[in-house]
Amino acid sequence: MTDAQPIPTDPQALAEAVTAAMWSRDRTAQALGMRIESVGPGRATVRMTVRGDMVNGHHICHGGLIFTLADTAFAYACNAHNRNTVASGCNIDFVATGREGDTLQAEAVERTLSGRTGVYDVTVRDSAGNTVALFRGKSYRISGEVIAGLAAEKA
Numbered sequence: 001m002t003d004a005q006p007i008p009t010d011p012q013a014l015a016e017a018v019t020a021a022m023w024s025r026d027r028t029a030q031a032l033g034m035r036i037e038s039v040g041p042g043r044a045t046v047r048m049t050v051r052g053d054m055v056n057g058h059h060i061c062h063g064g065l066i067f068t069l070a071d072t073a074f075a076y077a078c079n080a081h082n083r084n085t086v087a088s089g090c091n092i093d094f095v096a097t098g099r100e101g102d103t104l105q106a107e108a109v110e111r112t113l114s115g116r117t118g119v120y121d122v123t124v125r126d127s128a129g130n131t132v133a134l135f136r137g138k139s140y141r142i143s144g145e146v147i148a149g150l151a152a153e154k155a
Helices: 011-023 027-031 063-079 146-154
Strands: 035-040 043-049 085-094 103-114 117-125 131-141
Touching (some): 011 063, 011 146, 035 063, 043 063, 063 085, 063 117
Antiparallel strands (some): 043 103, 085 131, 117 131
8 A cells, every 4th residue: 555545445455455454564473474364354364383393381272372373363353444553461361282284273352442442352263163262452553544544654
């Protein structure tokens, strides 16, 4: 998105444009091999394959990396409206393990959005569809827009 390209007004197109803008700067998600499967207004699905360098001393996926996957889906879901939004708090419950070679999928869904705050639930599942973790994130809208921020960086 540049000044020559208008910001989309269709909510789905806007979510996709915001995702592209965020992805271009999201070096952490890229380094971890994450892939965005889908986005929409207030929702996002992100996947990550558990590599050998992602397992801990019990030879299961490190909980911090499962958290990072869930937090990434949360970030794309809560920024999909093109308003700069950050986490104000979140928690996670690990209910099963991720194993090396598994492709974990985090699905984030907006539960409520009011004023500057929102609540999002993220379910992380393994390749077989079993729930691995349940994450709840609370968002807070700060000043600015995602796409405008990218355009300003390029100027």
